[in-house]
Amino acid sequence: MSKEYWLPTGDLGIVIERADGRVALVNTTDREKLAVIDGLGDLSHASAVFSRDERYAYIFGRDGGLTKIDLITRAIDRRVVQSGNSIGGAISQDGSLVAVSNYTPGGVQVFNSDTLERVLDLPAIGKDGKASKTVGLVDAPGNRFVFSLFDSGEIWLVDFSKGEPVVTKFEDIGKQPYDALITPDGRYYIAGLFGEDGLALLDLWHPEQGVKHILPNYGRGEQRMPVYKMPHLEGWAVAGNKAFIPAVGRHEVLVVDMNTWQELDRIPVHSQPVFVMASPDSRQIWVNFAFPENKHLQVIDAGSHKHLTHLQPGEGVLHMEFTPRGEAVWVSVRNKNEVHVYNTQNFEKLASLPVASPSGIFFTARAHRIGL
Amino acid sequence: MSKEYWLPTGDLGIVIERADGRVALVNTTDREKLAVIDGLGDLSHASAVFSRDERYAYIFGRDGGLTKIDLITRAIDRRVVQSGNSIGGAISQDGSLVAVSNYTPGGVQVFNSDTLERVLDLPAIGKDGKASKTVGLVDAPGNRFVFSLFDSGEIWLVDFSKGEPVVTKFEDIGKQPYDALITPDGRYYIAGLFGEDGLALLDLWHPEQGVKHILPNYGRGEQRMPVYKMPHLEGWAVAGNKAFIPAVGRHEVLVVDMNTWQELDRIPVHSQPVFVMASPDSRQIWVNFAFPENKHLQVIDAGSHKHLTHLQPGEGVLHMEFTPRGEAVWVSVRNKNEVHVYNTQNFEKLASLPVASPSGIFFTARAHRIGL
Ligand code: DHE
Numbered sequence: 010m011s012k013e014y015w016l017p018t019g020d021l022g023i024v025i026e027r028a029d030g031r032v033a034l035v036n037t038t039d040r041e042k043l044a045v046i047d048g049l050g051d052l053s054h055a056s057a058v059f060s061r062d063e064r065y066a067y068i069f070g071r072d073g074g075l076t077k078i079d080l081i082t083r084a085i086d087r088r089v090v091q092s093g094n095s096i097g098g099a100i101s102q103d104g105s106l107v108a109v110s111n112y113t114p115g116g117v118q119v120f121n122s123d124t125l126e127r128v129l130d131l132p133a134i135g136k137d138g139k140a141s142k143t144v145g146l147v148d149a150p151g152n153r154f155v156f157s158l159f160d161s162g163e164i165w166l167v168d169f170s171k172g173e174p175v176v177t178k179f180e181d182i183g184k185q186p187y188d189a190l191i192t193p194d195g196r197y198y199i200a201g202l203f204g205e206d207g208l209a210l211l212d213l214w215h216p217e218q219g220v221k222h223i224l225p226n227y228g229r230g231e232q233r234m235p236v237y238k239m240p241h242l243e244g245w246a247v248a249g250n251k252a253f254i255p256a257v258g259r260h261e262v263l264v265v266d267m268n269t270w271q272e273l274d275r276i277p278v279h280s281q282p283v284f285v286m287a288s289p290d291s292r293q294i295w296v297n298f299a300f301p302e303n304k305h306l307q308v309i310d311a312g313s314h315k316h317l318t319h320l321q322p323g324e325g326v327l328h329m330e331f332t333p334r335g336e337a338v339w340v341s342v343r344n345k346n347e348v349h350v351y352n353t354q355n356f357e358k359l360a361s362l363p364v365a366s367p368s369g370i371f372f373t374a375r376a377h378r379i380g381l
Numbered sequence: 382m383s384k385e386y387w388l389p390t391g392d393l394g395i396v397i398e399r400a401d402g403r404v405a406l407v408n409t410t411d412r413e414k415l416a417v418i419d420g421l422g423d424l425s426h427a428s429a430v431f432s433r434d435e436r437y438a439y440i441f442g443r444d445g446g447l448t449k450i451d452l453i454t455r456a457i458d459r460r461v462v463q464s465g466n467s468i469g470g471a472i473s474q475d476g477s478l479v480a481v482s483n484y485t486p487g488g489v490q491v492f493n494s495d496t497l498e499r500v501l502d503l504p505a506i507g508k509d510g511k512a513s514k515t516v517g518l519v520d521a522p523g524n525r526f527v528f529s530l531f532d533s534g535e536i537w538l539v540d541f542s543k544g545e546p547v548v549t550k551f552e553d554i555g556k557q558p559y560d561a562l563i564t565p566d567g568r569y570y571i572a573g574l575f576g577e578d579g580l581a582l583l584d585l586w587h588p589e590q591g592v593k594h595i596l597p598n599y600g601r602g603e604q605r606m607p608v609y610k611m612p613h614l615e616g617w618a619v620a621g622n623k624a625f626i627p628a629v630g631r632h633e634v635l636v637v638d639m640n641t642w643q644e645l646d647r648i649p650v651h652s653q654p655v656f657v658m659a660s661p662d663s664r665q666i667w668v669n670f671a672f673p674e675n676k677h678l679q680v681i682d683a684g685s686h687k688h689l690t691h692l693q694p695g696e697g698v699l700h701m702e703f704t705p706r707g708e709a710v711w712v713s714v715r716n717k718n719e720v721h722v723y724n725t726q727n728f729e730k731l732a733s734l735p736v737a738s739p740s741g742i743f744f745t746a747r748a749h750r751i752g753l
């Protein structure tokens with residue numbers, strides 16, 4: 010390994026090159042692409058988490074591949090293909106375990122983060138006795154993982170804090186949870202429902218209280234209007250006591266009071282929102298949109314709910330990621346094969362990097378956060 | 382440089398060896414001391430910030446020394462002695478500037494974070510025409526620094542977002558601000574007042590509204606009771622919408638509603654609190670105490686306000702730092718020359734490291750946060 014690579018890891022990140030099974034390694038200080046790492050399989054929908062030392066990225070590929078890449082040597086460290094079709098994963102609070110949720114054959118697999126040896130194969134057999142797809146897998150404080158069973162409508166909590174996993178199940182949480190999020194403090198786990206309106210809420214400080222339904226009108230409503238894409242819940246923006254959430258099918262961002270879970274406001278936006286993300290200082294809300302309106306990007310003030318700017322980076326704005334302290338935001342513009350970097354103060358474009366079919370952007374600072 | 386040192390920087394940290402002008406380099410994954418770096422001058426009261434790549438630590442010494450150490454080569458990279466008596470500093474949002482506040486001769490100095498060349502010497506000449514000590518210097522979103530003038534009772538905002546610094550002054554904010562904090566989102570700057578009761582609050586989202594007084598009873602009160610140490614404000618624990626703050630002189634932690642700035646509760650504690658700190662999941666509040674009760678450590682539940690545990694690590698519990706995702710907390714036990722690591726789930730001691738007269742503990746994850 011040459012000294013050229015001798016870099017600290019705090020300002021690194023990766024961008025998924027979705028069409029080619031590669032990831033681009035980037036640096037957020039110099040805003041440059043450092044390397045491209047190849048051979049990760051089908052990354053047509055991929056996400057990533059980081060080891061607690063910010064040296065390794067674990068990438069969850071569409072084909073069930075879990076690839077551990079070394080950001081210092083810029084190479085694949087280990088790779089396993091753990092299922093036929095996976096959708097995402099998480100790393101435990103202490104960094105020792107990586108868990109992956111699967112569509113096919115369903116269930117959750119847990120791996121040792123050093124070796125990628127499997128430590129748990131947890132089939133998600135629901136109350137109905139059938140194997141279920143799992144979604145919305147997140148890590149929670151206390152070395153726990155939480156996820157939802159799409160087919161049987163359950164939320165499971167897997168606690169690794171005493172070594173051996175202990176599973177707690179919450180049944181009848183609602184029809185077809187399709188994605189979920191955990192609030193940045195790791196307290197509330199919220200699942201979006203595909204099969205009915207409303208959201209399922211589990212307060213992890215009080216699991217004994219069970220799962221509640223909130224926002225009964227959140228969803229597609231009676232008319233089952235056309236929805237181009239169910240919005241991603243990862244992107245829920247929590248700013249102070251307000252959550253900004255993408256409306257389903259409507260051209261709106263909903264503002265919800267997180268103390269009462271009541272709707273405070275609806276902000277009209279350009280089209281159907283996909284990701285609604287808060288800047289690290291909770292002051293700006295960035296929104297991207299579903300196809301065919303995905304060349305747009307809107308920015309809303311979290312205090313006044315007014316629009317701050319409307320950018321048009323280009324077709325295929327798929328994902329955004331803020332630098333850890335929020336001075337800039339990186340945006341994937343797939344059809345242009347570019348990642349743009351914008352100054353969050355004045356919305357000027359600071360840089361444009363060549364990245365082939367960029368989608369998810371993940372910076373190493375995620376290593377230090379709960380629930381990503 | 383040997384390959385032994387070839388480490389990522391995400392799980393590193395430093396501990397100030399206050400008696401010897403040294404810092405210990407530690408690793409939070411293996412819970413070990415990796416090296417000791419010497420020659421930093423008077424560290425009898427020192428604090429630190431990190432570069433955005435988590436490679437360098439900037440240490441603010443009591444003698445006005447600003448030392449930049451390289452965590453990869455484990456050596457001093459650069460050092461300047463910038464004043465006769467300094468008390469703390471901050472790094473700008475974009476990582477390009479390091480600012481230091483001074484007791485003697487007062488004022489603030491700003492340095493290029495790469496070279497430590499001085500880019501601004503800002504004497505803090507108050508409205509009274511005299512040079513003032515500066516305290517409570519923090520970074521704020523938008524490449525700004527905020528600090529208070531002890532002698533003249535002012536808060537100054539220095540905005541570097543357009544290159545040349547622009548200074549905005551708030552006068553008559555209260556008597557003798559002695560320390561300050563900024564909320565984790567970078568919105569509220571709050572200064573504690575030595576010369577009168579109450580606190581000064583500046584909402585950085587609305588600087589045009591000026592500085593308000595909050596918590597009029599916060600302070601030493603009419604009887605001017607003996608106060609062993611004015612509590613540190615850094616340690617204000619913000620958990621959801623509640624702030625947990627050390628009472629002045631009293632054996633209490635105050636709980637304040639951050640929407641209304643009204644007192645919600647007072648939690649009795651062992652003695653006079655110094656630092657009151659929230660775990661990263663906002664669920665636990667850790668409290669240490671002023672001499673002669675500084676062998677104690679109490680932990681409070683942020684939800685119920687009940688006591689969870691009372692530890693006695695040993696004489697001289699000076700500082701605590703949580704690992705970034707909160708599974709453990711590191712505690713300096715000065716008189717034992719030890720740093721203890723506790724599991725935050727069950728309060729078991731996980732490790733004890735030999736560190737000479739340890740005081741402040743600073744982990745590299747601070748690089749990614751606002752206002753530290
Ligand atoms: C359940 C789910 C997760 C959470 C994973 C986890 O638990 O970590 C997720 C995460 C993601 C994440 C990770 C977000 C994060 O911050 O962790 C990204 C970037 C992302 C970009 C896209 N997703 Fe995603 N996404 C779906 C589902 C999900 N996406 C779909 O069902 C849908 C609509 C169709 C599909 O292809 O599966 C879909 C299409 C997209 C896209 O079209 C996006 C915008 C671009 C792309 O590359 O496919 N999804």
Ligand code: DHE
Binds near residue numbers: 561611700753
């Ligand atoms: C104003 C101020 C700051 C904020 C600096 C900044 O702006 O970044 C600060 C920070 C600090 C920080 C940094 C906290 C952080 O999280 O950034 C620490 C660890 C700390 C440990 C102590 N402080 Fe501190 N401290 C004072 C003032 C301050 N201390 C005092 O006036 C006092 C009472 C007397 C003195 O010696 O100056 C004092 C005694 C102490 C201690 O006795 C402590 C516990 C142990 C020690 O080593 O001196 N102070």
